[in-house]
Amino acid sequence: MPDAVVIGSGINGLVAGAMLALDGWQITVVEASDRLGGAIRTDTEVFDGYTVELMSSWHPLFVGGPAFAELEAELSRRGVTYLNTDKPTAVACADGTALLSTDPDATNAAFESLGDLSSWSSCMAEFGSKIDLAFGLLGTDFWRRSAAKFGWTAARRLGRRGVVASGAELLEPASTWLRRDFESPVSRALLAPWALHNGLGPDDASSAFITKVIAAALSQGGMPVPEGGGIRLVDALVGIITNNGGTAVTGTAVTAIEVDGKRVTGARLADDTVLSANTVLASVGPRALYEGLLGQAPGVPAEHVTAASKFTYGRAAMQIHLALSDPPAWTDAALGEAAIVHVLDGLDSVSASVNAAWRGHLPARPTVAVGQPLTVDPSRAPDGGGLLWLQLQELPREVRGDDAGSIDPGDGSWGPATRDAFAERAIDQLRPHITNLDAAIIDRLVLGPAELQDLNVNLVGGDPYGGDCRAHQFAAWRPLSSATGHATGIDGLWHIGASTHPGPGLGGGSGYLVASRLRDQRRRRRFGRRPTGRSSHG
Template identity: 50%
Template structure:
């Protein structure tokens, strides 16, 4: 299908950013169709009471089947037997946990091969070493969360307040521009802003009468070279600072204020996480990249993470690699884990 109107193009263009791509990227149009079909089929469902309840449901499922879950435990390395097979993991406090059948790691390639297997001191196969050197990460991501006194009143019409997720953009060209600026290391002059409105569907997420918004900026640079608008002072080392994070968030807030009545007066609190903050929370979000690596065609599908990767197996017997950095790529469906589990039955 070829869309003709600028409105239809503006509606669909931002969704390619949720695939870790830009409008000009190879196969972005095809991935956009996948997103469109999925939204038409299932909509944008949310978990009542918060996404944490989805995690709790999986936790109960695992425990009901005799499994155990440990949180706040940093895995320092993967242990190998005398035959070279993965036999378990060692925590940073020295505790060792044995594995009867194998070890499954949902991490980036660098975390798996450089850190978790690094202490074995065994040289990596040539194809793995080559894959690590060429593996690339994509743009960063910024998150902004708002607690509001009341649901937002959109100037364009009340119907927008009933939508689970919408995008603020001037259209296809604007999405292309902001994405390109971020890829060149610039803070977009007018970023594409994803606005989630969970309380529109689930009022229980906020006190009576209140509301929350979560914002995502998928075209944010990992390493900052400058400000496309020429207004913000950027550090010479390219690193995110708290001052720059809040100043850039102010730019986004001004965009919201242009579309929502009395927005600033309605704000109770704001919490901002820069790409650097996201990496601090989770070392697998390299530079704030939420997709586990650049989603370009050369390292996607059967070539993810490496062209030599086959069925989530590694060169270490009993060690399996899943997650966003592996086939079939990032997403909320748990595809890699499902594929591996199906093959291990």
């Protein structure tokens, strides 16, 4: 009988499993897919000689987060090496190009040439003075005593009026902030697309805050990736679990969570085997948990079931992978050195594209995030070759129309014709910026919303972020508006993953928070003190 069953081997499940394994727990990870890692899927077969991150690729959230700080020595012992770049991001927009660097002089020079140096400097100085509070807010478990301590620290530092003013700053949309504080359309286009990487759009509440957090993180921490691909991190995390007596099984779905009254007793697998356990961590969406795995279990609080039924998913994504015979020849050669270049018209096109997606329309001028993995890890392609990881994040989950009026939405289901026509629209946007694109493409792979969901059942409708990330479904309201945190109302059953606080990304935040809590509980029990955090909270 394992001490804990972890359902799903995404970053959160593996971080939690590894932390608990190091604390002496026997962990069993059960993964439905044939590969471990969830949205980390490194592939060496799709293009001969190339290492491709089919889905997530960039690890600044992990390297900058608490899970890495805690596991770093164990990971490095198992061969995980992070490579980095001093040029994390750049933009190519209708009004020009710009590059953001970890070298403050270079970034200041870029903003100076755009006429926005004082805006950038004062933003970073002001935001930088409370960046620990910003990261603290994103990393706090709202349902533990430490949250009160965090609130107290913020109140003491900022004062009553400061807290209220920070609330307004926290809610401000990026478009308002960028139009007010930055003169140049290039500065705005450099920063605005980063809101997309947290599932937001530039007109959404809190998108200024998220964009500032990301801008500060990139300009200080660069764009780390594991040498050889995310698989190295997955293998090492699984190694920590198995080296400490645990197991990880693939190709096996958990079909039900077993509950006795108000207490979890185990997980039922597809072949009807039951893994008995007093602790289960479920890295699935809220509907999959409350409507699927828990079924009609009588002990589950009705308000959680109702709240889960109201959980909504966000926009869809598309990944396009291009194997190139040569490095991309950017018209502005400096862009060839940036890890991620956003290619777009400008701030307005991001707003329009996000709005189109929410209306069910294909955007006419989508924002293309052009990832260049070789700028950080040259080992991922044959010598002299090129590799592009393109991400599109302004897609409707169901297609009802096309803002450009040229793609037939068909039955709305993202079939191959819609997928490939839209991929071609995105690639076409790169042509003015990358002069050798057509000549250099050896092979391409397009993963539309349907293919993403096929790879990972948690990516419902191709939503890469496990649910709508707008303010009403974030922080204290993630995963449920009934404010459960990671607790489920069933003792011993914990909800983790991108659908839960602190949301999506490779930080492993929810796995870290729940594992820390479980570890503290067990330590308190060992030393004969009453546990303070019951999983049935909420």
